[in-house]
Amino acid sequence: MSGVDALTGVYTLPCPGRGESRVRLSSFREIERLPGPAHPSIYRVVFDCSCGGDHVALVGHDALDWAPLGLDEATTFLNLMTSRTDDLATELVALASARIDRGEWPWSFFCYLEDAPRPVTPSSFRLLDGSVHRVAVAVSCPCCGSTSINLVTPAHVDVPFHSDRSVGVVAGAFEDRSLATRETFRAELSAAIIDDRRLELHA
Numbered sequence: 627m628s629g630v631d632a633l634t635g636v637y638t639l640p641c642p643g644r645g646e647s648r649v650r651l652s653s654f655r656e657i658e659r660l661p662g663p664a665h666p667s668i669y670r671v672v673f674d675c676s677c678g679g680d681h682v683a684l685v686g687h688d689a690l691d692w693a694p695l696g697l698d699e700a701t702t703f704l705n706l707m708t709s710r711t712d713d714l715a716t717e718l719v720a721l722a723s724a725r726i727d728r729g730e731w732p733w734s735f736f737c738y739l740e741d742a743p744r745p746v747t748p749s750s751f752r753l754l755d756g757s758v759h760r761v762a763v764a765v766s767c768p769c770c771g772s773t774s775i776n777l778v779t780p781a782h783v784d785v786p787f788h789s790d791r792s793v794g795v796v797a798g799a800f801e802d803r804s805l806a807t808r809e810t811f812r813a814e815l816s817a818a819i820i821d822d823r824r825l826e827l828h829a
Contacts, residue, residue, distance in 0.1 A: 630689055632696030632718060635784050639673055639683040647675045651694070652761050652780040655680060655808060657751050669749060691747040694786055695722045695732060725787055732786035735765045738821070739772040739799040748783075752802070753811045756780065762796075762815050764805050772799040777820065797821045 630637045641647040656672040667687040675681050688697075696718030705712045722732070731745035744767055752773060753764040761783055764775050777794030796818040805811050 630693045632694055635694055639681065641675050641677055641681055643677050647677065649673050649675065650784045651748060652754065652756060652783040654754055656753055657749065659749065687749060691749050730787055734789050735763065735776050736774065736793055736795050737767040737770065737772065738774040738795055738797070739770055740767065744769055753805060753808060755808065755812060755815065764800070764811060773802060773805060774799060775814065775818070795821045
């Protein structure tokens with residue numbers, strides 16, 4: 627199973643050649659929930675490793691969706707205001723709660739079918755493909771169940787509460803079977819029409 631550092635957003639995942647690899651969420655290529663108990667859910671993840679290969683890892687639901695926010699972080703820090711050692715999770719939970727109360731969400735995407743931005747968590751990501759500057763993400767909408775493809779910066783995926791001012795949206799909503807593999811995903815991207823009318827993520 628994996629671990630994630632909430633302060634850096636880096637996952638530690640197994641690499642057959644190097645023992646372990648440190649990657650960000652934008653280096654994930656496939657995220658698939660496995661059959662079994664709902665609590666905790668387990669996801670099969672394929673990630674692009676720095677060794678040059680693609681590897682498979684198992685990631686728990688909490689590590690995928692909540693650990694990047696620091697909600698299960700066991701790290702402590704020295705509070706210079708009080709000279710005490712405080713729990714980092716307490717501080718991160720307070721920060722995340724305050725932002726969510728203001729209507730912000732750690733991750734957002736644009737649903738083509740509903741023609742509206744929607745809050746999501748990384749477990750809603752299905753397929754990712756990208757480069758240093760741009761990442762294509764196939765996201766399953768938690769509201770309507772359709773899959774949309776957004777083109778975003780790596781920071782939009784990797785950094786909670788960082789939302790690009792605008793996103794590219796591939797014209798059309800997709801069913802899961804039409805994006806069953808990375809090859810079909812890339813084929814859709816190569817023939818994609820980007821909907822320029824739906825680039826603004828925030829109203």
